[in-house]
Amino acid sequence: MRALVQTVSRASVTVDGAIVGEIKDGLLVLVGVTHDDTPAKAAELARKTWELRVLEDRSAADLAAPLLVISQFTLYGDARKGRRPSWSAAAPAEAAEPLIEEYVTALRARGATVETGRFRAHMLVESVNVGPCTVLLEL
Numbered sequence: 001m002r003a004l005v006q007t008v009s010r011a012s013v014t015v016d017g018a019i020v021g022e023i024k025d026g027l028l029v030l031v032g033v034t035h036d037d038t039p040a041k042a043a044e045l046a047r048k049t050w051e052l053r054v055l056e057d058r059s060a061a062d063l064a065a066p067l068l069v070i071s072q073f074t075l076y077g078d079a080r081k082g083r084r085p086s087w088s089a090a091a092p093a094e095a096a097e098p099l100i101e102e103y104v105t106a107l108r109a110r111g112a113t114v115e116t117g118r119f120r121a122h123m124l125v126e127s128v129n130v131g132p133c134t135v136l137l138e139l
Contacts, residue, residue, distance in 0.1 A: 001034070001042060001103070002137065008130060011126065013070060013115075013117040013126075020123075023068045027065060028070070029067055031100055032072050032090060035091050037139075043102065048137050048139075049107065049137060050067075052137070054133050061112075066114070066115065071117060073090040076089040097119050100119065
């Protein structure tokens with residue numbers, strides 16, 4: 001699994017003209033799933049995300065900062081050959097969706113306030129990156 005974590009002053013996700021998730025002063029997390037990922041990896045990635053010290057050397061756990069989690073299969077895009085990325089390293093939706101849900105559940109079990117996008121929907125994601133600070137976590 002991969003998570004691209006950004007510190008944000010605000011972030012939101014809109015589907016079909018309606019905001020389905022929105023946070024202020026927290027973390028925007030884009031999460032990708034590959035073929036060999038497991039619920040245990042999802043739980044470990046959630047722990048790392050929640051405890052990552054990127055908010056002025058403090059973690060979301062320290063500050064009770066909210067998270068906006070967006071499924072992002074394109075984190076496994078490979079554009080080393082040609083101009084058209086390959087998505088073959090990304091897990092199919094049927095395998096990825098339960099692991100994204102496991103990741104969100106594990107964050108909430110740790111006390112996190114989590115907003116989400118909508119799986120398989122065309123989403124408009126808006127954010128204001130603070131710092132800017134962007135970190136790639138990978139298991």
